[in-house]
Amino acid sequence: MEFVGIVGSLRAGSLNRQVALAAAELCGPGTRFTLYEGLAGLPYFEHDVELAGPPAPVLELRARLAAADAVLIACPEYAAGMSGVLKNALEWVVGGGELVDKPVAVVTASPAVTGGERARAWTTETLRMMGADVLPESMSVPKAGTKLKDGRVADGALREQLRGVLAAMEAAALRRAAQRGE
Secondary structure, eight states, rough: OOOEEEEEOOOOHHHHHHHHHHHHHHHTOOOOEEOOOOOGGOOOOOHHHHHHHOOOOHHHHHHHHOOOEEEEEOOBBBBTBOHHHHHHHHHHHHTTTTTTEEEEEEEEEETTTTHHHHEEEEEEEEHTTTTTOOOOTTTEEEEEEGGGGGGGEHHHHHHHHHHHHHHHHHHHHHHHHHHOOO
């Protein structure tokens, strides 16, 4: 099984990147989790460019998403919403349809007590509009800085929650494959 993670922050040490890397380590046997690292290289979305033919970085993103059985989006909260770089990436994917019916989990990690809940809600709404199967196991991580240490999830309860998200992604991907006769 192939999972792709997208981190909506460009900061190397972001809390959301740390959570996504922890998720990669918690996947079960037979599941490969890779992070999409090309977010910074995507041009600003421009519909005329899309119509003329998306540039190579966009085609790479679309191919990675199309090949994935499920997607995990780790989204920081900026100004009460999702980050601009994540919104830009999602805009490039709307026209390609790579997320239609695809299981997607949204995780937001924030030092705030809200855990980035507004960003998760906004990201979820956008993904649903795009036709993604946003999983109810998606979650927010409040006070994330207290649950992470040296780039790893130090909180046992959070590790179990992430395992639950990954299990839900796997179950949804298997259901989707069965429905499609794969």
